[in-house]
Amino acid sequence: MGPVAFFLPIFVVGSCWGSLNGVTFAFSRIFFAAARNGHFPEIFGMINVENSCPMPSVFLLCLTALITLSLNDITLLLNWFAFTQSLVTSTVIAGFLKMRIWEMLKWTPPKTPPIRFNISLPIIFFIICLYIDIVPIYNDWKEILPAIGIISAGVPAYFLFIYWKNKPSWLMWPWVKFTHGVQVVLLCVSDESKGQ
Incomplete structure (x- = not known):
């Protein structure tokens, strides 16, 4: 250099x-x-x-x-973070696709977003995120299991501490x-x- x-x-x-x-x-x-x-x-x-x-x-x-x-294993940490980030992103994109598809089928009133683009772009992005989610589970599901457990623990915690008034x-x-x-x-x- x-x-x-x-x-x-x-x-x-x-x-x-x-x-x-x-x-x-x-x-x-x-x-x-x-x-x-x-x-x-x-x-x-x-x-x-x-x-x-x-x-x-x-x-x-x-x-x-x-x-x-x-944690001592940086590879494990990177896999956990990539999996969780991709899972959250794919969930958000799935919600976006649901809203757009319902709007296209006239099940909900149309909303005018500030930026309108072709629906194929979020579909491709959603497929890539699903790939990033599924491949680690397929390769070594035991490695991803703690990340899934931590994410899943949020559901009862939400109902116990937030939803229950x-x-x-x-x-x-x-x-x-x-x-x-x-x-x-x-x-x-x-x-x-x-x-x-």
Whole structure:
């Protein structure tokens, strides 16, 4: 590489740092918006009073990053993340295709999206995502099983902690105390603009 060999690792570190910064910024706001709209625990819909940052969401991201860093096998970690990301993407594209097909069959009133393009593009993208989902299961389903288990654990957790509204007070008391403790430590309050 010649004279660039010294600078290349510095550029790689800068690129990784920028990517990490962007992911932390984006996903903490996604958690914040989901909690504000009632799709995630209320604690993650709180912001710091000094800098308007969703601190509980940032700490959740840091905790999950530390847990994933404790895994020694980078290939396994990459397979898990590729599988879960592709599964989420294929689910979103499937919902989009359902909406477009129902609109084409006149089952729902037509909506005018800001950008209209040929339906073959999302179909091709959906097939690619399905391929990325199915091949790891076919090759080594035992390797992907923990990722499927973690994703599947979200369903009962959602019904237990989010969907079920009239929980008994003895079940809610520890969570309320934990939320108040986090509010005191991180100087967080609930956002006033709920659901906007």
